[in-house]
Amino acid sequence: MIEGFNPALILVFGSLLALLLQPGLPRQCFMLALPVLGFTQLWGLPYGSHAEIELFGLSLTTLRVDRLSFVFAVIFHIAALLTVIYAWSLRDPLQQVVSLLYPGAALGVVLAGDLVTLFVFWELAAVSSVFLIWARRTRQAYWAGLRYLMIQIGSGVLLLGGVILYSRATGAIAFDHLGFNSPGTLLIFLAFGVKAAFPLLHTWLQDSYPEATVTGTVALSAFTTKMAIYALARGYAGSDILIVIGTVMAMFPIFYAVIENDLRRVLAYSMINQLGFMVVGVGIGTELALNGAVAHAFADILFKSLLFMSMGAVLLRTGTVNGSDLGGLYKSMPFTTAFCIVGAASISAFPLFSAFVTKSLIMEAAAREGYQVAWLFLLFASAGVFHHAGIKIPYFAFFAHDRGLRCAEAPLNMLVAMGIAAALCIGIGLFPEPLYAMLPYPIDFEPYTTTHVITQLQLLVWSALAFTILMRTGIYPPELRSVNLDFDWTYRKLMPRVLREYEAAGAQAGAVFNRFVEERVTAFIATLYRHHGPEGRLARTWPTGSMVLWVAIILGSSLIFYYF
């Protein structure tokens, strides 16, 4: 342990150093060691502010460890480690570097004690992560990456603008509770909102994550949105507006998830749904609710990575993750199937799995504070998430109709990564105490009560019955090759169309103007021609004699004037 050294820098600089190492085993081992090293460094740091530096007259706290940042830093290290294992057989140096540089940047965000450091790492995370999308090296990925980058940089610009306004108004740059007391904090809120996938600001997520590489999506799913949840919990805990925003986030994606064909996109929608629960937790803002938001972020990183890993393995082996092309894969990929089911049970909050002990903190907090409407919607969303992520994902990928796809099981390294994630999901579900002990506030909650277990099982089993009946009666919408319009339609279709029409209208106006100019100029030239052309009066050649005559007349007249 180096005193006061930021663990984020271990990942950031370590990932660049890894490039110098020989590809293959030496580089892999070094990359595996980095999250472990970072974790050891984090573990040894005492709570408080470290690495305070003066820069351009600003006093920066580049490293702050407290109960809130610590939990996020722990799970970010675990996620980084899982990513390295999952991408073990990858031989693409670009992706290798970025898959640690990006988690390093995200770590920098959660450990930043001031808004300037936060901004620097915020942008580094945005810029580095886009390469995980571009590394797919397809045309779709290129454009999706470009859109992703523009929105992420947009979030950074909002953050920078907000920080400048806030620091001018208050003279402070410390990152603590911000609230909505100045235009600056409103901009910062929006910047966080973009990355937390607030409704209408969410489109980058479902647009780009499914276009990233097999391993890239796993890394992407863990960091950006969770650092936004951290930032909201730090700066805007207890803001009522977040309860409304979070409830909408939990609700609307489940409808999209039901009709979406690309199973990684289904997971992207279900991610917004889970973020909604966390945002509600932050909005309620009581100790229990904040604990719930943080604990659920912790659990979500694990089960969402696990689900993305299993779908990545399917993509790797079959070349597709479209529900319409898959089915019956449990025969070829039994381990991946089992791990996917663990992830599905975890996200659905089955008793003995992780979300059962984390999401219930948020539900309990909402109930205790009397938010009945939000609570009913969240319960709807809980049934919905089981429906689309818990049942639909494993069912359409691994069961449903056997499409005759026969492939190899996922590579060993992927199975190991999925195995660790699955073990952690079950571990947290069975023994929530270590996670509870890590949460920001002391906790007094028992997840395994008779009421909670039975009511949750009732909700889930009857949701499963609904799925079965709809499936058997043919009411359930079939998986179809399609895209479904989302709000990104506005900038992918509407705006280009408006611009094209504007351009066409401009071209028309330009043509009218040109015609007008042309007519005037032609008329002018014609006039000139008339007067100065070969037939023109002014261009006529006159005899020399007449000139001499006129000179003589002028001279004669001047002589006469002279005598008088």
Next chain:
Amino acid sequence: MTESERPGGATEKTYWLDDRRNVDRLIYTLLLVGVLLFGADFYYHKHVYFPIENRFGFYAWYGFICCVSLVLIAKQLRKVLRRQEDYYGD
């Protein structure tokens, strides 16, 4: 599991789930579990925050209704939102 002939002549294992009767058995088991859980409301005291939770089998029927309406609404939404795969053309 038994070995069976596939049309191509290759043999492949027949899995337990390949038999439709087994799938039916699974579904009946699920139904039975559902009914038992619904009936469980007779046998314990629910600790609740909202009066609606005290309705008999609330979580069961609420989950069921939510899922059915979720699918029915999503089906209608698909009519409005669905486009060809190459709609965006990139």
